[in-house]
Amino acid sequence: MEKMVTAGVILIGDELLSGRTQDTNLGTIAKFLEPLGVSIGEARIISDKAEIIRDTVKAFSDRFDYVFTTGGIGPTHDDITADCIAAAFDLGISERDDAIEALRERYSLEELNEARRRMARIPDGASLIKNPVSQAPGFQTNNVFTLAGVPQIMRGMLEDIPHRIKGGAMIFSINVTAEGIGEGDAAKGLAEIEKAHPGVSLGSYPFFNDALRGVNFVARGRDEDVLEKVEAALTSLIAQLNE
Amino acid sequence: MEKMVTAGVILIGDELLSGRTQDTNLGTIAKFLEPLGVSIGEARIISDKAEIIRDTVKAFSDRFDYVFTTGGIGPTHDDITADCIAAAFDLGISERDDAIEALRERYSLEELNEARRRMARIPDGASLIKNPVSQAPGFQTNNVFTLAGVPQIMRGMLEDIPHRIKGGAMIFSINVTAEGIGEGDAAKGLAEIEKAHPGVSLGSYPFFNDALRGVNFVARGRDEDVLEKVEAALTSLIAQLNE
Structure with missing residues (x-):
């Protein structure tokens, strides 16, 4: 019998917990994974707190074959997901040329201010995940896929995931x-x-x-x-x- | 300064993880708690597995002032939440007269078959939460409120909660x-x-x-x-x- 392949999903953002925003990303990820033979074992909706993000990523990375995070990779002060992923895996993090290049498809040098350059900070060794909607990339660190929270962008990023997944038997x-x-x-x-x-x-x-x-x-x-x-x-x- | 009062929410059900059902209960609970001065610290969407339900309830009961669970209190074989709550608190569980009485408002003695009587199994010492929609009650065990998963019923049960909550400062x-x-x-x-x-x-x-x-x-x-x-x-x- 083929092995069960499972994923954990971490939805990051105070706005999901306050009821201000209705999550739809979990359902989108579930439907995306189903034909790949991957089922979701658990999902957590957590607040924008560094320790909680880091610990949840660490625990889920051990427990599931794949982990998806959504949210917290934009340009503002509460976008701390990339740093938390780096911390979860004891990796450095720095602005990367390939990520800056992706951002340059959208932003002029003048528009690429300090805040927006934050979106090019990527954990060491991670591979970029293409963002066909607004260019700022997601990234894969070990078995963890870090995606945007905005549903349109998240869906776009999923297009760059299937070849990275070794699925299980179809359900x-x-x-x-x-x-x-x-x-x-x-x-x-x-x-x-x-x-x-x-x-x-x-x-x-x-x-x-x-x-x-x-x-x-x-x-x-x-x-x-x-x-x-x-x-x-x-x-x-x-x-x-x-x- | 008034103390922060927090809640954890546990959404139980494979159908939420498979993408078949879109959860709306989290947002409903968040909006219900906001005027009471209670904010949600974390939510988990977990599958219908006894150990996971029990351990999550135990952990959340320690970590938050209040815990809400939704789902898994119906009459079928996969409705195991009541047993898991009892296990989380080392309590016995049995069919209770007050719960049977509530069910009798809806079901004739003939309709009250073995499956439906399951809905009257309540952890020892828990207080019932009224269900104005379909009568089968929810219940409160320590700081944990166990509610139905069907959104209309869940909303109805919330009406019997406010007097049980000691809220914090309004946000x-x-x-x-x-x-x-x-x-x-x-x-x-x-x-x-x-x-x-x-x-x-x-x-x-x-x-x-x-x-x-x-x-x-x-x-x-x-x-x-x-x-x-x-x-x-x-x-x-x-x-x-x-x-």
């Missing part, structure tokens, strides 16, 4: 919707179906509309044939509950 | 939008403004529309008079940059 999923059924009606049958199909994880997600309640069942696994059987079993469970 | 915020300005142009002035106004944290959030770029500045602090001065300083910084 497939099927989805069956049961209208007019309560989660508690299906729970027993659901547990039986999961038990009968090892390697499949089965989730149930109740929904409530104005007039309607129902449950979405999602089965995930590596074997498409088994998932087909699970789909049939779910459909017959629903039919039975609706009798 | 106020102001927002200034600068159109046509790059974050890097403002960075130096921004750092100076923050330095000149202790107790204020200043964030800058660049945005890109089709035709327009700009930055939103957000200042947060406990003193409204100081924030007014920060607002004036930001406005004059923007005017200066636009000259």
